[in-house]
Amino acid sequence: MPGRSGADLPRRAASASVFVPAVGALLWLGGWYLFALVVLVVARGSWEWFRLAANAGYRAAAGVGSALAVGWCVWLQLFGLTHVALFVTGAVMAAFAVALARALTRGVESFTANALVSLGALFYLGLLGSGPLLISADDGLLGGSVGDSDLARLLLVVLLSVWLADTAAYGCGSLWGKARLVPTISPGKTRVGFAGGLVGGLLPLVFCHWISVLSFGELLGMLVIVSLAGQLGDMVESAIKRDFGVKDAPLLIPGHGGVLDRFDSLLFAFPAAYLYLSALGLLRDLAWVF
Numbered sequence: 001m002p003g004r005s006g007a008d009l010p011r012r013a014a015s016a017s018v019f020v021p022a023v024g025a026l027l028w029l030g031g032w033y034l035f036a037l038v039v040l041v042v043a044r045g046s047w048e049w050f051r052l053a054a055n056a057g058y059r060a061a062a063g064v065g066s067a068l069a070v071g072w073c074v075w076l077q078l079f080g081l082t083h084v085a086l087f088v089t090g091a092v093m094a095a096f097a098v099a100l101a102r103a104l105t106r107g108v109e110s111f112t113a114n115a116l117v118s119l120g121a122l123f124y125l126g127l128l129g130s131g132p133l134l135i136s137a138d139d140g141l142l143g144g145s146v147g148d149s150d151l152a153r154l155l156l157v158v159l160l161s162v163w164l165a166d167t168a169a170y171g172c173g174s175l176w177g178k179a180r181l182v183p184t185i186s187p188g189k190t191r192v193g194f195a196g197g198l199v200g201g202l203l204p205l206v207f208c209h210w211i212s213v214l215s216f217g218e219l220l221g222m223l224v225i226v227s228l229a230g231q232l233g234d235m236v237e238s239a240i241k242r243d244f245g246v247k248d249a250p251l252l253i254p255g256h257g258g259v260l261d262r263f264d265s266l267l268f269a270f271p272a273a274y275l276y277l278s279a280l281g282l283l284r285d286l287a288w289v290f
Contacts, residue, residue, distance in 0.1 A: 019262070020163055023037065023159060024160075028155075028156060029152075030151065030152055030155075032077075034133065034155075035073065038133055039073050041259055041263055042069050042073055042125050043070055044259045045263065046065060047066065048258045048259055048260050049120065049121050049124070050066065050121065052241070052246055052260075053117045053120075055244065055246060056243075056245055057110075058113060058114055059110065060099075060115075060117035060118045061095070061118050065095065068095065068122040068126065069121045069129070071087070071091070071126075072122060072130060073126060076133040076137050080139070091119070095115050095119045095122070098115075098118070099111055102114070124267070128233075128270075128271050129263070131266070131269070131273070131274055135155065135273065136151055138278070141277055142277055142281045142284070146213055150213045153207075154211065154213075154214075157210075157211060158226055160203075160204045161202075161203075161227060161269070162226065162265045162266055162269045164200040165197040165230050165231065166197065166200075166265060168196040168197050168200025169200065172190075172196025173192060173193025177190025178190065179191045179192070185238050186235060186238035189234075194231060198224075198227050201224075201226060202220070202227065204219075205219060205223065221276065222276050225275075226269045228272075229268040229272030229273075230269040233264045233268030234265050236264070237264035240260075
């Protein structure tokens with residue numbers, strides 16, 4: 001996330017008042033609306049990714065990497081989870097083949113790094129950014145008991161959890177935070193902010209009656225995982241920016257920086273929710289067998 005200065009608060013609040021309802025509406029509508037949202041985030045995020053990489057001296061194939069990231073989203077939308085290994089294997093081979101072709105004229109300096117930066121767009125933006133599509137594409141999620149309305153509610157609860165966690169972390173850290181959490185990665189993050197974010201991410205428990213496919217305990221478990229994963233995503237993005245030698249991604253949302261700054265928590269929260277729900281479905285199946 002961008003700097004934690006209190007002067008940013010009015011702009012952050014104004015942006016969030018538009019951003020959160022807009023994203024929530026697209027999550028609720030699902031289908032091609034959800035697909036369009038994910039593609040926009042992945043495409044813009046890939047552009048920011050390669051711009052940051054270029055500023056750090058990498059010469060990765062931005063067009064190929066962005067196409068692979070968006071192509072992954074298209075694959076999920078059209079084919080679901082069918083033969084995903086086919087796409088991933090082909091994508092990895094394509095990234096190295098393009099890097100090799102570029103090396104023929106530009107030399108092999110940083111060949112491996114450039115190829116991996118291209119793949120970074122696929123795995124960091126494409127795979128993690130497509131978390132909502134992963135959840136909606138898995139017909140066997142929770143034993144196939146998740147209907148369209150249940151799916152939309154789960155997606156909204158994840159979004160709400162991340163937004164509340166981010167807000168609580170920002171507020172608690174600004175007001176009471178002193179002890180730094182990860183000074184080598186993000187000096188502005190505090191232990192109080194982390195704890196506040198964890199508690200804030202659990203507030204959607206008040207909607208437990210609204211999520212019929214999960215018990216109270218199961219929803220609590222998901223929110224704990226989502227809240228922790230969201231803060232992990234925030235720290236990962238901070239580490240990436242520090243490694244690339246920048247403070248924020250290219251500005252898109254006032255008070256929030258770019259897509260990488262705004263969606264850093266969601267890049268980990270939705271995949272974490274998917275992993276949790278998938279594991280929960282397996283546990284339910286095992287309980288039924290035994």
